[in-house]
Amino acid sequence: MKDQIGGRSVYVLKSRTDSLLSCRDAVPLKLLANRLALGAATATSKLEGRLAREADIRDAYRLTPPGEARGPDGDLLAFWREAVRLRANGTGEIADLIGADLANGAEVWLDGAQERARTHGPLAGCAAALRTVLETDDRAERLACLLSDLVLARALNRKVLLPVSAQRLTKAAMRDLTEDAQGAELAVQARILETVEGTIRLARDLARLAEALRTIAPKLRAKGSDQAVALFLAEDAVAPSGMLSPHIQGTRTPMTARAARRLCDRLVELGAVRELTGRPALWDFAMSQIAARSHSEQEQSQAHDHVFDRELADLPCELRWREWMGRIEAILFASASPVPREDLAKVVGQEASVDLLLDDIRAELKPRPYELVSIAGGWMLRTRVRFADAIKAAADLGERPPALSETEMAVLCAVAYHQPIDRAGLADIFGKEISRDLLARLRYKDLIASGPRAPRPGAPHTFVTTETFLTTFDLQSLRDLPELELSQA
Incomplete structure (x- = not known):
């Protein structure tokens, strides 16, 4: 069977990621990847039980002086920022990120998940990667989500790894997946697909706002402004001290602290960037109204605004x-x-x-x-x-006893043909009392249920067959019961 979400969702996933990557000149892919890395770090923190806020994770990464330990929150964001720079088909880089000991096992897990992706679709491969890792170590949520992202990138023949698997997953969803709970894999696939769709929306917002920033860049008329704008288009947050001065990060272009602050003031004045609330040392590229809200507010807004698309008018016939x-x-x-x-x-x-x-x-x-x-x-x-x-x-079932004894089958048959019927009616048919235990066993197997009260003194309960009865005996309705052949006395 293909992906359980959307059947041929491989076509949908490929077409949507194609549209994203085909306009890479318009979409600031580095900024998109870094924003997704921050979201993945926040989500992974919840999965690992730390519940750190997005702002705290960003601060731990950005504001820690060079040479000092970032702490678990900063290291978590560093992990995902390194992950988005992986080549999807590279093996050595994965070992550098997760360690050589884990890398050997990871490749085996990836092979199995990729085979699942080839036979059942990309989302099924993602779920297989998550399940395989978590069955080995139920605390390896970070690695499980990373391998899921790699499977998705490889299944879609993409060189770019975008961390989408962790964004909407919950601890409960992962636990249900490893326990093979009913509908668990379907729910995981749905969450990953929702994140992919949300990523496409985010990419479109970033492309629109990046174009606006590029349009106003010539108005800055400051030395190094082009390189500074490029930095805002690559990083989810920019600190004037350290990232713009004394040199613009990633370049040799010098900029004084005063010039950096003046540049940021001018960008704020033009409506291109905004200062992160309560963090005067950091500046952030001004996103849309949705992006300017907190992560939890985004999820609530998207859940509220989401309308299920039945018509799919944007797809070819x-x-x-x-x-x-x-x-x-x-x-x-x-x-x-x-x-x-x-x-x-x-x-x-x-x-x-x-x-x-x-x-x-x-x-x-x-x-x-x-x-x-x-x-x-x-x-x-x-x-x-x-x-x-x-x-x-x-399943190594062997020779198991029949699900129903002859007596149980006979009573079930009587209920099916004479429902609603009470115990007295069954006694009339069989010439003896039918035990309550036997009827309880049929009820436990969900083959019969209580029906309307019988029009007898005391209004005893009657029995009727259930939907499980129809399913078990391959019947569309009770009209499909075979005709009874009554023997002549």
Whole structure:
């Protein structure tokens, strides 16, 4: 199966990252990478249980004098800033970042995750990398997210590594992933895809504001202003002392402390940069209204403003149809019970035919060991019957006793054909009392449930079959029960 989010999301991911990298002259990629590194450091701090604020992490990195220890927060940001400079296909650089001992194991983990990405799609590869690392060490969140980012970059044939995996992940989501909780991988994939989409929005904002800064740069008329503007377009925060003076960072261009301050004042006056609140030593490139807010406010705003796009009008017709197919397949894959048609219709365009989409999915699954079936008033994915022996052998099930005894099957059959029926009605059919324990076992297996009260003295409870009953016996509805052949006395 392809990626569980979006089915053919490899096409969507590639097209969106292509659009990002094709306009690298407009998008300040270094600034984008450094902002993502700061976000990844903040998110990783939460995953590792330190809960450091974004501003504190930035300060620990920026304001620590040379030669002094930055502390865990500063080192965390340094890690992610080094990560964004990795070549996605390089191995030596990874060893320099995480250490030679871990690098050998990391390459093995990457190989497995990349194979998963090739067969199931990039997001499935990311989830595989996260799971593999965390199953080995549940405290290695930083390494797990790094390898996930590498898998994504390699799967999309990108040389640039952008730290997106950690941004929206939570400790609970990672724990559920390693425990194979229902829907856990789907949730992780969704969070990574949301971050990719958020990165595209951030890149567009940065491109627009970078153009504005480049436009006003000629008005500065100061020696070194071009190099200073280039620095603002590369760093998420700039300190006049140390980064602009006595030399502009990365250049040999000298600038006095007074000139650096005057330059920053002029940029503020022109609305191009802003002083970071409460941190007079740092200056930051003025972002959009969303970027100027705190990280938590951004997440709340994006969650509030996000509207699920059913129509996908910006995609070509073929990709739109494929995306709709992928959404439906993802929902079916994540659900342990049949999904009604009306629920599937919520994720596709108003003009899309759910039935035709299901037909196309069914056709594509013909060579696969699982199939799309209509059961209990809905749809679900299920392994084909001919693979039952292989599944039993792999799970080492051996010769297990039947799920239902003959008596339980007979009682279940009676309930199915005569529902709603109470214990007295069952006693009339079998000529003896049916034990409460037997009925409790059928209820425990979710094959029967309580029905309406019987019109008898005392209004006893009745029993009816459940959706699980229909699913277990491959029935669309009770009308599909076979006709009873009653013997003549």
